Amino acid sequence: MNSYLEKVLTEVKQRNQCQPEFHQSVEEVLESLEPVFERDSIYKEAGILERIVEPERQIIFRVPWVDDNGKTQVNRGFRVEFNSALGPYKGGLRLHPSVYIGIIKFLGFEQIFKNALTGRSIGGGKGGSDFDPKGKSDMEVMRFCQSFMTELYRHIGDKTDVPAGDIGVGAREIGYLFGQYKRITNSFAAGVLTGKGLNWGGSLVRTEATGYGLVYIVEEMLKDNGNSFEGKDVVISGSGNVAIYATEKAQEMGAKVIALSDSNGYIYDPAGINLETVKCIKEVGRKRIKEYVTEHSSAEYHEGSKGIWTIKCDIALPSATQNEIDEDSAKTLVKNGVIAVGEGANMPSTPEAIEVYQKNNVLFVPAKAANAGGVATSALEMTQNGMWDSWSFEKVEAKLKNIMVDIYNTSSEVAKDYGLEGNLVAGANIAGFLKVANAMLDQGIV
Ligand SMILES: NC(=O)c1ccc[n+]([C@@H]2O[C@H](COP(=O)([O-])OP(=O)(O)OC[C@H]3O[C@@H](n4cnc5c(N)ncnc54)[C@H](O)[C@@H]3O)[C@@H](O)[C@H]2O)c1
Numbered sequence: 001m002n003s004y005l006e007k008v009l010t011e012v013k014q015r016n017q018c019q020p021e022f023h024q025s026v027e028e029v030l031e032s033l034e035p036v037f038e039r040d041s042i043y044k045e046a047g048i049l050e051r052i053v054e055p056e057r058q059i060i061f062r063v064p065w066v067d068d069n070g071k072t073q074v075n076r077g078f079r080v081e082f083n084s085a086l087g088p089y090k091g092g093l094r095l096h097p098s099v100y101i102g103i104i105k106f107l108g109f110e111q112i113f114k115n116a117l118t119g120r121s122i123g124g125g126k127g128g129s130d131f132d133p134k135g136k137s138d139m140e141v142m143r144f145c146q147s148f149m150t151e152l153y154r155h156i157g158d159k160t161d162v163p164a165g166d167i168g169v170g171a172r173e174i175g176y177l178f179g180q181y182k183r184i185t186n187s188f189a190a191g192v193l194t195g196k197g198l199n200w201g202g203s204l205v206r207t208e209a210t211g212y213g214l215v216y217i218v219e220e221m222l223k224d225n226g227n228s229f230e231g232k233d234v235v236i237s238g239s240g241n242v243a244i245y246a247t248e249k250a251q252e253m254g255a256k257v258i259a260l261s262d263s264n265g266y267i268y269d270p271a272g273i274n275l276e277t278v279k280c281i282k283e284v285g286r287k288r289i290k291e292y293v294t295e296h297s298s299a300e301y302h303e304g305s306k307g308i309w310t311i312k313c314d315i316a317l318p319s320a321t322q323n324e325i326d327e328d329s330a331k332t333l334v335k336n337g338v339i340a341v342g343e344g345a346n347m348p349s350t351p352e353a354i355e356v357y358q359k360n361n362v363l364f365v366p367a368k369a370a371n372a373g374g375v376a377t378s379a380l381e382m383t384q385n386g387m388w389d390s391w392s393f394e395k396v397e398a399k400l401k402n403i404m405v406d407i408y409n410t411s412s413e414v415a416k417d418y419g420l421e422g423n424l425v426a427g428a429n430i431a432g433f434l435k436v437a438n439a440m441l442d443q444g445i446v
Pocket residue numbers: 165166167168169210237238239240241242243261262263264305306319320321322324344345346371372374375
């Protein structure tokens with residue numbers, strides 16, 4: 001990294017202390033940008049980097065709610081409106097006990113470039129709370145969501161900031177959030193949230209979009225290298241929204257998905273995962289993944305989610321959470337002959353793990369490109385809401401597939417243009433950055 005980029009990174013670390021995930025995501029982007037700053041001085045002169053690493057607005061608020069025992073609980077809510085150069089802030093809400101401002105800033109920062117890559121008019125943002133939905137009743141989740149929205153509503157809007165789901169926020173939570181928004185604003189503003197129910201403004205394919213998009217882009221990368229999903233053994237971490245629909249599409253493409261996990265442990269089914277059972281456990285019962293082995297005698301359950309990376313596979317799709325693959329796990333994957341890694345989750349590989357993939361010529365598509373299908377389909381939902389229209393499954397899926405293929409092509413062409421052929425980390429970071437930076441140049445110092 002040259003001295004200018006080093007200086008910006010040092011300042012980010014000093015001004016945002018104790019936020020290691022945010023530092024990590026900024027460092028990864030800045031490392032990729034060296035050739036851009038060497039080629040063109042205009043971005044430095046306009047202070048683009050100094051501005052892009054500072055969120056336009058950060059909101060932190062109290063979320064009080066009453067549990068089923070009548071006891072008052074207090075959580076902390078966040079919304080980071082990071083960059084609006086390309087459109088209204090757009091990014092999900094995460095409900096998980098690990099949430100604090102550093103996690104939301106890392107996710108918001110990633111979101112800026114990911115959203116730019118989709119080619120849609122959307123800026124970057126992220127939000128959430130340290131509320132843990134695990135073990136809470138429906139009514140507790142509803143009361144939490146209502147309280148959260150009672151503050152959030154004044155900051156969002158279809159032309160301002162459009163939240164969606166992320167870890168811990170699915171159809172149920174989006175429903176409660178939208179209901180409260182509608183009630184306190186007295187307006188059915190469908191475009192204020194995405195991931196809505198299908199009969200009240202949601203888009204077909206939004207539920208499947210991130211997982212499907214991940215498989216589409218990995219398939220494109222494999223195709224470009226004379227390969228495909230057909231007949232491959234695939235390991236996917238997580239068993240939430242992204243993991244379930246990545247499994248569905250990989251199976252459709254002729255792969256065998258042999259393992260899934262949750263935060264407690266992982267299941268290994270050499271016969272191939274039965275997705276109906278997983279959907280029933282996770283989407284209906286909201287139970288732990290270990291339940292799977294009670295119905296499938298071919299499967300084993302192991303405590304500890306990290307062990308999933310010791311399973312021999314051709315393709316790995318980490319789709320659970322940040323930093324879930326470290327250097328050792330990456331080395332094990334390589335030793336076991338992995339040919340491709342695609343990131344469904346945000347920043348699931350540590351920088352050391354990425355280095356291992358790159359040194360060993362593992363085909364690798366980073367999160368910003370690989371999981372952009374969710375937000376891209378959210379943008380398609382916004383378009384349908386704006387037109388008071390709803391498109392067929394086939395139409396939305398075809399658009400999603402085109403967007404993923406475009407993201408792959410753009411990232412690999414830009415990497416080549418900067419002398420980094422095959423490096424999709426650099427390609428995605430540079431392509432996303434250039435779009436946002438050029439819009440910021442046009443819009444002056446704001
Ligand atoms: N949902 C989307 O549209 C979307 C879009 C882009 C990126 N992502 C990213 O994908 C990842 C998963 O999100 P999701 O929407 O599927 O969430 P989700 O809440 O539906 O599922 C998360 C899953 O991960 C599991 N998990 C959590 N910690 C784990 C750990 N340490 N090891 C193994 N499993 C663990 C949980 O048990 C759960 O099964 C997150 O990084 C999220 O930011 C999601």
